[in-house]
Amino acid sequence: MDFTRTVLVTGGSGFIGSHLVCSLVNHHPDWRIINLDNLDYCHSPRSLESIESRKNYTFIWGDVCNSRLLDRIFSTEDVDVVFHLAAKTHVESSFESSSSFQRVNVDGTRVLLDAAHRAPRQPRRFIYVSSDEVYGGSRGEVFDESSPLRPTNPYAATKAAAERLVRSYWDKYQFPVIITRSNNVYGPRQYTEKVIPRFLTLLQENNKCTVQGTLPVSRHFLFVSDAVDAFLLVLEKGVAGEIYNVGTSFEIPIAQLAQELVRMVKNVPRSEVNDWLEFVPDRPQVDLRYPIRCEKLQQLGWRAEVSWAEGIRQTVKWYQDHPDFWSARTKRNDKNSPNPWAQFAPCLD
Ligand SMILES: NC(=O)c1ccc[n+]([C@@H]2O[C@H](COP(=O)([O-])OP(=O)(O)OC[C@H]3O[C@@H](n4cnc5c(N)ncnc54)[C@H](O)[C@@H]3O)[C@@H](O)[C@H]2O)c1
Secondary structure: OOOOEEEEEEOOOOHHHHHHHHHHHHHOOOEEEEEEEOOOOOOOHHHHOOOOOOOOEEEEEOOOOOHHHHHHHHHHOOOOEEEEOOOOOOHHHHHHOHHHHHHHHHHHHHHHHHHHHHOOOOOOEEEEEEEHHHHOOOOOOOEOOOOOOOOOOHHHHHHHHHHHHHHHHHHHHOOOEEEEEEOEEEOOOOOOOOHHHHHHHHHHOOOOEEEEOOOOOEEEEEEHHHHHHHHHHHHHHOOOOOEEEEOOOOEEEHHHHHHHHHHHHHOOOHHHHHHHEEEEOOOOOOOOOOOEOOHHHHHOOOOOOOOHHHHHHHHHHHHHHOOOOOOOOOOOOOOOOOOOOHHHOOOOO
């Protein structure tokens, strides 16, 4: 079959990436979707089970920092669109292993951009999926896309640095990049280190929710299908060189989030909810909140469709229905497979 478009998604085996890949594969049978992922600890092979045998889906097991691999992809695959999601994403770990965050999030973005820009046929869109964390914590203001970047942790700093790299290819070459900055995304299949799946997993194992610190930390949450819809809309209607915030007005203090999840999972009376919370020390610096304005994206026609009540209901149900999803993981070994990309597979440790 001749495909009308080839879309490369990096990090397509991760939480958001797998939802994006499934949506693209299911809704665009005439597009070829290539997923480049090194299958880091936060992926599950089961996330893409439903689409992996589809004709319009190709998986490449490889590292976004491997310039030889990226050059090969762009010289042979006629990529029209890049969604760049591959990244190290856990803020806590970014303090302990900042060099790996720098390597993947900054160098990986540079290698990918460079290969895409030098491709014999350049992609017509390069969409970089960034985060509201690049703004740093709000001091009362609501951030729009022109607000200054003041990242306060190594993860956010590498996302901001990668944004600058992406932007520089627009400034110098008019390479058609777009940047999105999303609120906290949640939903089924998110790895258990992130706050909602962490609380749910603790509760399912009859442990207390560990709420970090005593500061009034709150976050805005965006359901994953709304994030995916935003990225697809930005692909079709977004303007090259622009940045789009992607978020909701739904904000919840983390301690209240824990209480809500206790009520949903444990079904206990209000008076017993706090028995399931344990307050533990936080890191010294934590951003209290990241409120963002999303008018620019709304003008393209985007609205969050999934309410918090519905999104969290679906998420809790999914974790209850899939208690072993994250424990039953196997390592992939493609090294000796007939797959032409197998030579680029990362080393197994
Ligand atoms: N989850 C959120 O709340 C959120 C919010 C805003 C922005 N983002 C951004 O969205 C993107 C996806 O986030 P997520 O939550 O799905 O993360 P995730 O950690 O679930 O997925 C990241 C994916 O990248 C892959 N990866 C890591 N290093 C790689 C490398 N060297 N080469 C190839 N693949 C590699 C991993 O295997 C994984 O599949 C990230 O860029 C993140 O910064 C996430």
